[in-house]
Amino acid sequence: MPTYRTTAVDAVHNHEELWLTLDLLEERHERATIREAKAKSQMTKYYNARVRGVTFRPGDFVYRSNDASHAVAGGKLRPK
Numbered sequence: 001m002p003t004y005r006t007t008a009v010d011a012v013h014n015h016e017e018l019w020l021t022l023d024l025l026e027e028r029h030e031r032a033t034i035r036e037a038k039a040k041s042q043m044t045k046y047y048n049a050r051v052r053g054v055t056f057r058p059g060d061f062v063y064r065s066n067d068a069s070h071a072v073a074g075g076k077l078r079p080k
Contacts, residue, residue: 056062
């Protein structure tokens with residue numbers, strides 16, 4: 001059963017429409033790039049509004065996790 005889509009195809013115009021679609025593809029790509037840059041800018045602005053700058057000077061007391069500074073035990077095969 002033929003559908004309207006298959007019966008209405010014109011080979012000459014179809015080729016022209018494909019070239020037109022390729023031309024419009026560049027514009028869609030540019031718009032997507034602009035949208036991506038805008039989204040990244042908004043995320044950066046959101047992050048920078050909430051981040052707190054911290055500076056340390058020599059002699060300041062700084063919390064250091066004990067787990068990070070010590071070697072992990074050997075597990076089953078460790079010496080007793």
